[in-house]
Amino acid sequence: MSKTSFNPFVMAQTQFNKTADVLELDGPTRDLLYHPMKEYQCSIPIHMDDGSKRIFRGFRIMHNNGRGPAKGGIRFHPQETIDTIRALAMWMTWKCAVADIPLGGSSGGVICDPHNLSMREQELICRGWVRQLCNNLGPNIDVPEPDIMTSAQHMLWMLDEYETIRGEKLPGFITGKPVGMGGSLARKEAPGFGLVFALREALKELEMKLENTTASVQGFGMVARSAVQLFQQIGGTVKCVSCWDQNDQTSYCYRKNEGIDFETLLTVTDVFGGIDKAKAADMGYEILPGDAWLEQDVDVLIPAAIENQITAENVDKVSKKVKIIAEGANGPTSPDADSEIAERGVFMIPDLLANSGGVICSYFEQVQSNMNYYWERDEVLGKLDVKMTAAFEAVLDMARKRNMYMRDAAYSIAVVRVAQACKDRGWI
Numbered sequence: 202m203s204k205t206s207f208n209p210f211v212m213a214q215t216q217f218n219k220t221a222d223v224l225e226l227d228g229p230t231r232d233l234l235y236h237p238m239k240e241y242q243c244s245i246p247i248h249m250d251d252g253s254k255r256i257f258r259g260f261r262i263m264h265n266n267g268r269g270p271a272k273g274g275i276r277f278h279p280q281e282t283i284d285t286i287r288a289l290a291m292w293m294t295w296k297c298a299v300a301d302i303p304l305g306g307s308s309g310g311v312i313c314d315p316h317n318l319s320m321r322e323q324e325l326i327c328r329g330w331v332r333q334l335c336n337n338l339g340p341n342i343d344v345p346e347p348d349i350m351t352s353a354q355h356m357l358w359m360l361d362e363y364e365t366i367r368g369e370k371l372p373g374f375i376t377g378k379p380v381g382m383g384g385s386l387a388r389k390e391a392p393g394f395g396l397v398f399a400l401r402e403a404l405k406e407l408e409m410k411l412e413n414t415t416a417s418v419q420g421f422g423m424v425a426r427s428a429v430q431l432f433q434q435i436g437g438t439v440k441c442v443s444c445w446d447q448n449d450q451t452s453y454c455y456r457k458n459e460g461i462d463f464e465t466l467l468t469v470t471d472v473f474g475g476i477d478k479a480k481a482a483d484m485g486y487e488i489l490p491g492d493a494w495l496e497q498d499v500d501v502l503i504p505a506a507i508e509n510q511i512t513a514e515n516v517d518k519v520s521k522k523v524k525i526i527a528e529g530a531n532g533p534t535s536p537d538a539d540s541e542i543a544e545r546g547v548f549m550i551p552d553l554l555a556n557s558g559g560v561i562c563s564y565f566e567q568v569q570s571n572m573n574y575y576w577e578r579d580e581v582l583g584k585l586d587v588k589m590t591a592a593f594e595a596v597l598d599m600a601r602k603r604n605m606y607m608r609d610a611a612y613s614i615a616v617v618r619v620a621q622a623c624k625d626r627g628w629i
């Protein structure tokens with residue numbers, strides 16, 4: 202699958218088909234899980250700051266809710282497509298099932314570029330999206346959360362619009378809200394911290410010592426940053442991070458062989474996870490081309506930016522030193538690159554396991570919001586660690602017993618759980 206012809210939904214369906222074959226799923230089960238159960242598209246008219254009027258396209262797709270109310274991100278991106286959202290919705294179904302939380306999978310988005318929109322215009326898009334889709338959303342129906350280029354502020358605007366329409370306070374409508382306004386402590390750090398909890402277990406399995414471990418990371422946004430932060434805090438070294446450069450419309454890598462200084466790099470990073478190139482150079486970082494993160498001689502690669510980054514075309518550039526790939530992003534590795542990685546014996550912590558800390562903590566936020574009772578940060582992180590470790594052990598156990606690649610093991614567990622729920626409900 203080349204970068205240009207990449208379709209994430211085809212990738213998600215290919216991954217599902219592979220598992221369906223292994224599990225010998227019957228026809229109706231296959232048909233049900235191969236497609237989303239519901240899809241909504243809408244137009245959002247906005248009065249722009251300059252007096253012009255623009256129409257933005259919005260989406261919400263629910264892949265499956267056999268195991269509980271649907272849950273999934275809302276993404277603002279100029280290249281958003283309905284197939285990306287279909288893929289993210291399907292991946293979310295599997296992710297919730299692997300993490301064993303009682304939720305289904307959905308996803309949503311708006312085609313727009315927040316880099317070029319004022320905060321007022323972004324607020325109107327958030328409110329417009331909720332107005333168009335509110336009948337298909339709700340604490341017991343489908344609960345959105347942040348994804349690429351959406352933040353706690355966006356979630357709060359969406360909540361405010363929803364509560365205004367419903368005429369009651371319903372903080373469980375959405376997660377990823379600001380702390381103090383219905384948000385959970387540690388929600389922002391959860392996807393990255395969860396990834397590091399899983400990575401810690403993988404290092405134990407491979408008998409590698411954390412303090413001697415080096416990593417290279419694609420991305421410096423919400424997921425990447427918290428992964429880098431905890432990984433370095435517990436003794437690892439991150440040599441390289443990368444990000445998209447909005448001015449140059451390309452990506453760059455920022456390398457410091459002795460390890461990046463997380464706190465100072467943050468001071469030159471914008472809200473979108475973009476690093477100021479000139480200031481980083483002044484701080485002594487080597488500025489390298491966007492793909493360089495993949496070629497570093499490190500023990501661990503953490504793709505934590507976007508889909509389809511490790512492909513058949515560049516997988517041979519992955520250093521022989523790399524022993525673990527921990528997928529922070531959704532769908533960063535194409536199926537054809539996967540077979541090469543499996544053959545090389547690299548230990549894969551697949552996205553549906555590695556980044557599930559985000560949705561696990563979102564689930565905790567939902568529970569807290571519905572009770573209107575909020576837990577301490579340590580309690581949230583403790584519960585997250587327990588869930589991540591249990592999910593990791595279940596996948597590893599399956600991989601060992603059946604001699605499976607970790608992604609295949611995670612898929613098998615997820616698909617069996619979802620198929621069983623649909624059967625038990627009498628759907629198939």
Ligand code: NAD
Nearest residue numbers: 349350420421422423424444445452474506530531556559
């Ligand atoms: P974000 O918008 O906070 O950050 C994205 C980062 O990726 C930024 O640093 C950006 O500069 C960088 N980036 C974008 N395009 C790039 C490119 N071509 N090359 C290098 N870097 C690039 O987004 P996020 O919330 O951190 O999400 C990142 C990934 O993790 C996505 O795949 C998302 O679906 C997934 N994810 C997010 C969450 C969550 O809770 N936010 C949870 C699980 C998974």
